[in-house]
Amino acid sequence: MSDFGQWTGVSVGDAGDMHEDRERCVRAVQAKDARFDGWFFVGVVTTGIYCRPSCPAVPPKPGNMRFYPSAAAAQQAGFRACKRCRPDTTPGSPEWNHRADVVARAMRLIADGVVDREGVPGLAARLGYSTRQIERQLNAELGAGPLALARAQRAQTARLLIETTALPMGDVAFAAGFASIRAFNETVREVFALTPTALRDRVAKGHPPAASGTLSLRLPFRAPLCPDNLFGHLTATAVPGVEEWRDGAFRRTMRLPHGHGIVALRPRPDHVACTLALSDLRDLAIAISRCRWMLDLDADPVAVDDQLRTDPVLAPLVDKAPGRRVPRTVDAPEFAVRAVLGQQVSTAAARTHAGRLVTAYGDPVQDPGGGLTHLFPTPAALAELDPEDLAFPKTRRATLTTLVKALASGEIDLGVGSDWEEARARLAALPGFGPWTIETIAMRALGDPDAFIPTDLGVRTAAASLGLPATPAALTHRAAQWRPWRAYAVQYLWATSDHPINLLPAP
Incomplete structure (x- = not known):
């Protein structure tokens, strides 16, 4: 167990139902420990915003905190995203990485855009359950159903397109998966407390938007991350014409639901720099999700390494280069x-x-x-x-x-x-x-x-x-x-x- 886990009474790896324990959540927020980002979200009743646990703002009084297992649940409760810590950009919950039950499978499919493409009936059919069963299980564990979870993902995609491209807002709405301009405007205002135009105006000067179809963004992860085996494995096994290492980046082509993409991924100390060229911007959220999956960026390295360190044979290997990820695939x-x-x-x-x-x-x-x-x-x-x-x-x-x-x-x-x-x-x-x-x-x-x-x-x-x-x-x-x-x-x-x-x- 980590030192932080000893202090709070919970290790990072035991945090799956952490949002249900107020005392542990309060301590995590007061510690501003980024390892818990994505495990749960904190709503502040006095401001009406929700944050990640590591938000740099002064922690609110414990009595003003409300805890939620997902960003969608916080949004459904009426909270809007904090403009400072941007909770919608946190790494995803590690729960959907290591679990094989129906809720974890549903979350992986929602991240891959199945609800937007096939609706809730399509999601249920893929999982072999009725729509009512899927909705009940997701609401019970995540405080939100599949439509709300997909809506939260659309909102994040919209923010990325608004802030990193010069696309007209109508094109942004379409690319993010909204059925209408009205739904797009209402969702952005509700989630971010800004109009789409105001959200774009907040982009720092000196960072010009990308050309249509090309985006540059940061992929966050939980520290530590050892890039050696991750990028080394992908590069050493690269298929000619499909994958390559060029100018410090692993690059590859991707087949996506609405077209194709080319991605370049560069390891950085606190993020992975990602440049995407897409033939259809509707594939943005799916492309990001698949890149994160390939690089195993939603893993909980503290939980993994703490467990492996219990073996005296593995402990020196872990201590030498902690945070190794499992190189996966986009296909x-x-x-x-x-x-x-x-x-x-x-x-x-x-x-x-x-x-x-x-x-x-x-x-x-x-x-x-x-x-x-x-x-x-x-x-x-x-x-x-x-x-x-x-x-x-x-x-x-x-x-x-x-x-x-x-x-x-x-x-x-x-x-x-x-x-x-x-x-x-x-x-x-x-x-x-x-x-x-x-x-x-x-x-x-x-x-x-x-x-x-x-x-x-x-x-x-x-x-x-x-x-x-x-x-x-x-x-x-x-x-x-x-x-x-x-x-x-x-x-x-x-x-x-x-x-x-x-x-x-x-x-």
């Missing part, structure tokens, strides 16, 4: 294909195989600022490939072709709202899918923080060098004390080698 089906291409071959060989598929089946894009050329091909496009064109063994050809057909037909769902155990079971039923491939996909595509790959060569080599058990069964037994963060333990084990995946590329 789960893409990663599953790449995992199959990487079976029993080197990183370089896997990149070569993927690059050939991209050239043959990917959609071309223009990248004036770099060397990106294609979107990664969809499962539907890959389902049309001729297995004889694949330059690897017949058994792996069967594995790949069976996978892409299952993905294209919807037989397997690897999206952010998928059921992790069901996805594992369906993958296991396919030919050529063993524990390494399944758990690699679970770790980096599904986002399961407890995914574990004891058969991985890098993990076994690290285990042997540290005196940990060598066999997969014995290592799995030993790793039980790392749960529910075994995917993060893998990052620390991999870091014992000098492989490029562990090294931040040179600028």
Whole structure:
């Protein structure tokens, strides 16, 4: 437990229901500890505003504080966002990272824009529940239903577009997902206590708005963050034409619901600088959500590292470079294909195989600022490939072709709202899918923080060098004390080698 946790009576990792305990919330606000940003929000009855726990303003009297589990709940209670601490820009709750229940799955889907595209019935259908059940569960835990949660996300998207672009307000409203200009104006005034025009006028002088379709913004995270393995892994495994490291940034193409995008991500001490070029600005919120997911920016590194430090073997590794994240993906089906291409071959060989598929089946894009050329091909496009064109063994050809057909037909769902155990079971039923491939996909595509790959060569080599058990069964037994963060333990084990995946590329 951290020192702060000892003082408040709660560790950061135990803060999931923190908003229900007034004493602990008051202490967190009085400490202005940024680690609790996103865990809960505080409404101030005397001012009518809501803040993040770390708001730099003088903390209000405890009797004037009200606590909410989400920004949407605070907005529904009549509070407007603080103009100083901007609570809508906090990292998301880590709860939606490590949980696999229906509420967590719903929150991941809402962040990915499902409610805006398909409505609440579409959200419920994806989760296999009725709309009433989904609304009841979200209201019970988050104090707001799916429509209110999606509305809060639209408000944040609108603020970003208002402040960082020169788009006409009508275009902003459309891009942010509002059904009408009136709804847009009313929501912005209600949430931010300013008209859209006044909100734009508050932008600091000397920061000209971006051209249409291009945005620059900061992606916040909970400290600490070790960028080495995060950006090192993404760059070392980059697929030619789809991903690259250029001028100190990891860049890649993204396939989005309304078009495509190119993103450049640069690690900074207190944020990740993000530059987005979008073919359709309606995809802004989804693009940001997927970038945050890929970089694991909503993780709670204090909770993760505190747990792993309880093992004396891992403690020195954690202390050396705390805050390691799990490098994920912006496209789960893409990663599953790449995992199959990487079976029993080197990183370089896997990149070569993927690059050939991209050239043959990917959609071309223009990248004036770099060397990106294609979107990664969809499962539907890959389902049309001729297995004889694949330059690897017949058994792996069967594995790949069976996978892409299952993905294209919807037989397997690897999206952010998928059921992790069901996805594992369906993958296991396919030919050529063993524990390494399944758990690699679970770790980096599904986002399961407890995914574990004891058969991985890098993990076994690290285990042997540290005196940990060598066999997969014995290592799995030993790793039980790392749960529910075994995917993060893998990052620390991999870091014992000098492989490029562990090294931040040179600028």
